[in-house]
Amino acid sequence: MLQDQPNIQSMLEQVETIERAAQSKELEYAEVLSRIHPNLLASAKNLIHYRTLRSFDIRELQKQLGRMGLSRLAKAEGHTMASLSVTATILRALLLGEFVEKERVNLTITKAQEIVRTHTRKLLGYRTEGRRTRIMVTLPGEAAEQPELVFEMVQKGMNCARINCAHDGPEAWKKMIANVRTASRALGVHCQVAMDLAGPKIRTGELQPGLKVRRFKTPKDSLGRVKQPVEVWIAPAPHPTKPYPHLPLSSVELKKMKPGDKLYCRDTRHKKRQFRVTKVLDDGCLAEAYRTVYLGEGSQLFTDKKLKSRPLTVGVLPPLEAPILLTTGDILRIHRSNELGESAKYDDNGQLIDVAHISCTSEEVFEQVKVGEPILFDDGQIEGVIRKVKDGELYVEILHTKEGGGKLRADKGINFPDSNLSIRGLTTKDRKDLPFVAEHADVVNLSFVNSPQDVRDLIDELSQLGAANRIGVILKIETQAGFDNLVDILLEGMAVYPIGVMIARGDLAIEAGWDQIGRVQEEIMSLCQAAHLPDIWATQVLENLAKKGIPSRAEITDAVMAQRAECVMLNKGAYITQAIGLLDSILRSMGPYQEKNAPMLPAMEGAKRRK
CATH class of the missing domain: 2.40.33 (M1 Pyruvate Kinase; Domain 3)
Structure with missing residues (x-):
């Protein structure tokens, strides 16, 4: 052992350096910590400790610890100081060649696991017997008029019903909630109701009406x-x-x-x-x-x-939408005015008279984007680059669409992944919807959280409504800015209780890039675990099954990976009850193999079809 002493000494010094840095960073955050809800104070401190740990490159230290058969600190998210303390104690004992008593820490591994379970139960309700991970489901509009559909969704395993405030209205929302409550009572379970504020999503404007x-x-x-x-x-x-x-x-x-x-x-x-x-x-x-x-x-x-x-x-028919067909090389004019969008115009000889055009729902972008920045439409299905910015208009060259061209419709998302946009979270519509949400829902979902100020605005509104700390809050992370500011966003949100995070992977993948979304969602889950906050794995889970009735192999694998989150969200579709049933089965079967991000090893079994 003597010849390894210099190496062990170096490892011990690295661990002690990280410990001191984490303690120092906690002191720096003293003012922020003074505003944290008492139920989350230990968790907030651990988040700071973990983020400090991750500011170091410890890959070589991890390799050395692994070669000695010791913990590599790879699963230290929920109990950072305890993991560092245990590692330092073992290294000191090896260095001295004698027993060294471990330092006492307030947040043990067992305590951290219990805290996460408590916070999850408070926000998302009780889990379904036989599985750890909850299931959240977006209610379709039909749920207002079809109580039997809602009953079946709860019966299949829905733990939390999500209502999107971007659609329908208070009358329909009230019916949906009543149907959820009735189904819950009838089945003897509790299904939470979460309402999504629409948020400041940038979308395409209206189009010229088509034929009736x-x-x-x-x-x-x-x-x-x-x-x-x-x-x-x-x-x-x-x-x-x-x-x-x-x-x-x-x-x-x-x-x-x-x-x-x-x-x-x-x-x-x-x-x-x-x-x-x-x-x-x-x-x-x-x-x-x-x-x-x-x-x-x-x-x-x-x-x-x-x-x-x-x-x-035949009586009055609503006009069909006339989508704009865009192909590579086309120019699209995006304007601030509410002029109805339409396709490009050509003369009798096929010569272009006027380029296609469409409005944008957010006026702020015209002052904040720059020439050369990319622009994406409809979840990235149409890609372009801004070629000219002039007088409340953007001229965009289309760089990529699907084969045969892409159809751009009204009310489709627009993303500016490389633009520095300063668009705030709560919209006028959100503030109008909040009183209803605060009165009727168990949880409010805040969309497009980009900064701590967005969270502060929501908390201020809830406080004025007397709903802060009475209604749960879920912060939806769906932009680069939201991810980059996540630690400060979480600390701001932890002023109220209960609170959680939704990983909105659709917009997030477009913003961060498809090559980065895997890493980004892993980092979000790690930070949530460090803060002991429940995380919700969302967007396109079992999407093919919910919409078409047949799952793809890739989305089955994705659903298996989702087991690590506290909750998985399904979107609406014609086959949503089948999707709930399959997800319930997957989560039950995978439960013995995964405890958060730690793989478990039950006795190996052969493959068998579950009935």
Whole structure:
């Protein structure tokens, strides 16, 4: 051992240097720590200690510790000073060749694990028996009118229902919440309600309206054969509870229809088509078509095959959206004015008359972006670069779209990943929505948190509403600035309790770059663990399954990785209940193999299908 003494001495000095630096940094943060909620004070100190540890490059020290069979400090997030103290004690004992009593620390490994569980339970409610990780699910608009859907979601394992304030309104939100509460009581479980403030997301503006036409499309198999008819609700108003495609007809003739009757027409393509009535109700009828039908406002349907009867006229139809088709090399003009966007215009010879244009919902960006900076649309599906900034307009050259061109629609996200934007968190709409959220929800989700000031603004608003420390807070990290300022953001947020973090990987991947998102989400999880705050793994989890009914292999792997978080979020989709069920099964089966970021080793089993 003597020949290793210089090496052990050097290792001990490195550990002691980190310990002193962590203690010194804690003193620097004394004023910030004075504002921390009492339940989070020890956690806030540990966050400071861990961030200090990570300011050192300890890779060589880790290798040396590993070669000696000692802890490599790789899992020290939740108990940094305890891990450093234990390591220093062992190194001193090896150096002296005798027993050395370990220093007492307030935050032990066991205590840190219990703190995380307590904070998670306070914010996200009780876990489902048999799995550690909670499931949060975004409620679709139909959840307001379909209590049976909400019941099934809770029954399948939803622990927290998320309502996005960017959609619907107070009347629908109130119905959704009532359905969640009713389902929870009926099933004897508690499902939290979290409401997402819309936040200052930069989006594309409105487009010129398209034609007033509706397509009733029959689903087909891979060979192009009709699998089943399309069901259509024919009535003056949409169906009150079911999302059937709606054909607006207002005529006394409808009241005379009976099951088996047919309605005939020539659609907008002058093709012969027919609907067969399957059910007649007081306010309309259900009908089915076995071939795709296009009908416009004013189109006529007849009760006889020769189209000689008194016509039934199609009523008012909403215009179709006319998306802008963009290909590589195109120029797109983005403007501050509310002028409706439209595609490029060409003359009869195919010569360009005017470039495509669309407005932007945020006026601030026009003063803050620069020529040469990248710009991304619709979750990065369309990429461009700013070529000119002039008089409230940006001229963007399109650099990349999917093959055949990308369709840019209204209300799609715009990202400026390299621009230094100073856009604050709470919007006018957020402040308007907050009283409802504070009264009815268990948790408020703050979108696009970029700085400690954004968090302070929310806490001030909640304090004025008497809701601070009564309603939980989740900070959504979805920008580069949010990640870069995360330690200070967390410390600001820890003034209230309970609090957690959502890793909004969609916008974050666009902002940070696809090559960086893996590292960034790992760092966010590490900092959350250091602060003993629950983290929520969000965006595109089992997305294919939720929307199309079939999961991809890649998203199954992603769901398995999500087990390390305290909560996983699913977005809405036609197959959302199936997605909840599969995620519940994955989290249960993976629970024995993972405790946060520490792999566990249960007895090895063969592969077997779970029933």
